[in-house]
Amino acid sequence: MPLPKGMLLCLGILMMVVGGVMALVVGMPNKSAPLFGVGLILGLGGVVLLISGLCMAMKNLQAAVPGHFLLHPRTGRRFSPQQALAIQRRLDRIRREMSEDSVISRAPEPEPPLPSTPPPWTMEPPxxxxxxxxxQEHSEQL
Structure with missing residues (x-):
């Protein structure tokens, strides 16, 4: 069973502090090289635990309410699960109504048929x- 993110953060910080103290204070050159190595390993292990705890915390922040980004208000707080479900149902109902409107769209009215012969010409020919x-020549000469 994985450790909770708070426990990982605390354990990581503790291991970093203990490792740093061992590496800097106890690990003098040429006297106790093994303690310097142990302190270094403890410090690096603490860094790994701290990073993994932070990653878990960030992952949990993003997955609070699944769904579309429009289901999250702009104020920064998230909708409750009941509110998100109500909004999702309303959006689904609107989508269904829109799709029914597009399916039952009216057929275009047929254009009136053209007469077989054109109407008689009532004007004099040009x-x-x-x-x-x-x-024109006559009007230019005048």
């Missing part, structure tokens, strides 16, 4: 090109 050019 003047010919020559007539227009002659009238």
């Amino acid at each position: 003047p010919s090109y020559d007539t227009v050019m002659k009238s």
Whole structure:
């Protein structure tokens, strides 16, 4: 069974302090090399325990309420599990209604059929090109 994160943090700090004291105070060069090595190992073990305890604490902070990031309020506090469940149900209901609306969308109204023959031309035909050019030349000369 793994140790709780608080116990890991305390044990890591304790081992770092004891290892540091043994390595610096007791471990004088040429007199007691084994105690210096033991102090160094204790200090490094304490660092490892401290880091693993911090990692566990950070992991537990992120997994408080599973779900989408929109289910977390911007105030910094988290919704209670009941609130998160109610919000999730409401979002699901809205999604269902939206999908039903898209499935039952109205078919486009058919355009009225075009008549088989065009309506009769009621206007007089436009003047010919020559007539227009002659009238322009006539207006420029005046």
